[in-house]
Amino acid sequence: MLSIILQMYSSGNPTNIANPINDASFQFDIKTAGGRLTLYQTTLCERLGWDDLSANVNIDPQHYLDSYNVNDIQVICCQADASTMWLVPEVVKQQFIKSLNSSKMDIKFSWVLTRDRPKGKETVKYERSVDPSDLPKSTEVEGVLNGSLSSFRIHNICPRTFRVTGSGDVRPFEQEVNDVSADLVLHHRNSEWWSFHDIKPLRSYGCGALSGPMAVIVSEETPQGFLGETLSKFSIWGLYITFVLAVGRFIRLQCSDLRMRIPYENLPSCDRLIAICEDIYAARAEGELGVEEVLYWTLVKIYRSPHMLLEYTNPD
Structure with missing residues (x-):
């Protein structure tokens, strides 16, 4: 930055x-x-x-x-x-x-x-x-x-x-x-x-x-011109901090809770993926932690493998 x-x-x-x-x-x-x-x-x-x-x-x-x-x-x-x-x-x-x-x-x-x-x-x-x-x-x-x-x-x-x-x-x-x-x-x-x-x-x-x-x-000495006056008012460190705060805030708004999201945009059909997610929540609610872990890693393997992801999202 x-x-x-x-x-x-x-x-x-x-x-x-x-x-x-x-x-x-x-x-x-x-x-x-x-x-x-x-x-x-x-x-x-x-x-x-x-x-x-x-x-x-x-x-x-x-x-x-x-x-x-x-x-x-x-x-x-x-x-x-x-x-x-x-x-x-x-x-x-x-x-x-x-x-x-x-x-x-x-x-x-x-x-x-x-x-x-x-x-x-x-x-x-x-x-x-x-x-x-x-x-x-x-x-x-x-x-x-x-x-x-x-x-x-x-x-x-x-x-x-x-x-x-x-x-x-x-x-x-x-x-x-x-x-x-x-x-x-x-x-x-x-x-x-x-x-x-x-x-x-x-x-x-x-x-x-x-x-x-x-x-x-x-x-x-001080810089002249619009940019120079801006730097004179805030100093280069002040401008740097301002950019960090502004850009950091924007990134946080865009990326907050990404770990809680399952990407599904632009996929042909997500019914089977949604069914696995629903089973994960159902297993957690029933206290079946072993089943929940198996379903979770199944979902991870699907997203790690483009071949499996295409297979599970094939509408046919």
Whole structure:
């Protein structure tokens, strides 16, 4: 079945075309029993292609990206300052501080990426909670919220390298060992806003002065055309499973209980065969299992021998 799907794919001759990231945004939330607050959010992110990077930049010293087309690799560099002010009423802030001391804290990050394809999955989101062992102390977060501290640090917030598949899934690299760690800073001036400062200097990644969230994205190519869009939506494995289920269902409907059927179509006369079948059921009903077995094997021998089958179904 898989070979049939692959043959369909190859015969349709869908051409893979680049499917780069057109837009990116990053969000950082903190959640307690008292609710969820968005601390940092930015949509001010630049997208740099492999060719736009300086020759001195080495974003892949372990050579994890060597197997990918350089045209599919982009570096997303975001500004450190949030693109929105932090407008949280004081009473809400105080209630949230109370919940920090009385419940567990959960910190989440999310990347939202937009591409042109596949249709229906142009926007994808990758969200994950920070491991509890890497969370800051609740007293540190409380200190920043009430103004006694200016920042708190979080380690291993998120992976730095992602792969966006042709079917629209976001997956971090399995070899990823260089997670992002950052300082979250709350500015108190005429207005309040958060900043996200990556601890590791990002100049080595080509981001220059942009010290906000950063990611290396491999956006895989997608096939074009009707067949290509279908494969992009379902993936070749999804299409394979669909065919297996559909064809399997059809075969089951057509072949169910075949072992209980005695083929008799297109035979001249089946009276003698029907009489043997009736005798089998009669012997079973009377408990004559020996007679039933003899009659059953007689029927089997008839169907195994074309000569005997013609003899027993001869209308004369």
